[in-house]
Amino acid sequence: MQNKLQNPSTEVVLACLEEKYLRNEVMLDDHCFVRIISGEVKIVSFETSQVFGPGDTMFFPRRQLSTIIQYPKDDQAYKCVLIILKTDRLKEYYSRHKAHETTGYLPTVKAYDKHPLLESYFASLLPYFELYEELPEELLALKTDEAITILRTIDKSIDTFLADFSERGKIDLADYMEKNFMFNMPLDKFSYLTGRSLTTFKRDFFKIYGMTPQRWLTERRLKLAHYLLSKNKQKPVEVYREAGFENLSHFSYAFKKQFGFAPKEYLKN
CATH class of the missing domain: 2.60.120.810 (Jelly Rolls)
Structure with missing residues (x-):
């Protein structure tokens, strides 16, 4: 427990x-x-x-x-x-x-x-x-x-x-995603938090970004990870959590595919 x-x-x-x-x-x-x-x-x-x-x-x-x-x-x-x-x-x-x-x-x-x-x-x-x-x-x-x-x-x-007892309604999707992309949640949770069904969430998302939510989330999280490594000099084991990746191995694979270096190699260079 x-x-x-x-x-x-x-x-x-x-x-x-x-x-x-x-x-x-x-x-x-x-x-x-x-x-x-x-x-x-x-x-x-x-x-x-x-x-x-x-x-x-x-x-x-x-x-x-x-x-x-x-x-x-x-x-x-x-x-x-x-x-x-x-x-x-x-x-x-x-x-x-x-x-x-x-x-x-x-x-x-x-x-x-x-x-x-x-x-x-x-x-x-x-x-x-x-x-x-x-x-x-x-x-x-x-x-x-x-x-x-x-x-x-x-x-x-x-x-x-x-004293605010208002209920959640449909909110600005782009603003919400830009602020909360680093949170590692399933898409149905993101859709709920923006006041949409999963189908409507995916449709609205594609209209705004021209790509699937999964692809956008990965790219956006990798940009944040790159920043944390290069500017803050944080360790990969700290970065993958803050950037919203599920585990270190998935983060390392995606980072190397995007930037050509594994996170540890990038940090050394």
Whole structure:
């Protein structure tokens, strides 16, 4: 088992990674409020790559695509506390509280500096993981309300996410693919995320790019890999993951076919 979960509820979770390394493409159905207890996590989105460690606190918006890489650090397993903010609970909360008016650009993952409200909140949760049964509903509702209130207190722009209950519709395919091509997902997942059936996705894609999605994805990922090798001097074992390839051997084969050198040879030259 790769991930061991201790749940005082399905909405408040202590996750512990038993393996040395775990990589997943993630798009959450609900917002997630996270505190890292030990280990490290690297989060790669279309706009940035960030590393978080013990004591760091983040907010993951729903329907945002990211690559999550979790691993031990300083001989300690990766462990974090997750607060899942369900849509029904958020709707109930905002029926009692007016949302702030927010404007401006918001990142895919929001990170927060240490704050007394955050420290006291997560410290209050840890004893719950010693329970053998789920949290009582009344207590769970209180702790969820507390999490939302703390987020709104330390981040005046968070209502842009929390109070948005709109459903996903058909979106700009080219813009989405340019931002998310590095995520290693099947085509039916890309089609769903752009609000299309697989058939419509392939048809719209060919109209825009004049080639199949598979061919375009390979070429676009190879360009990114070339950049990471030449500019950032990253190792092939790091590059293939960030560029969206399934495994190192497939990446090496495709890279050599495209550029005439294997990734290791290219890096040396």
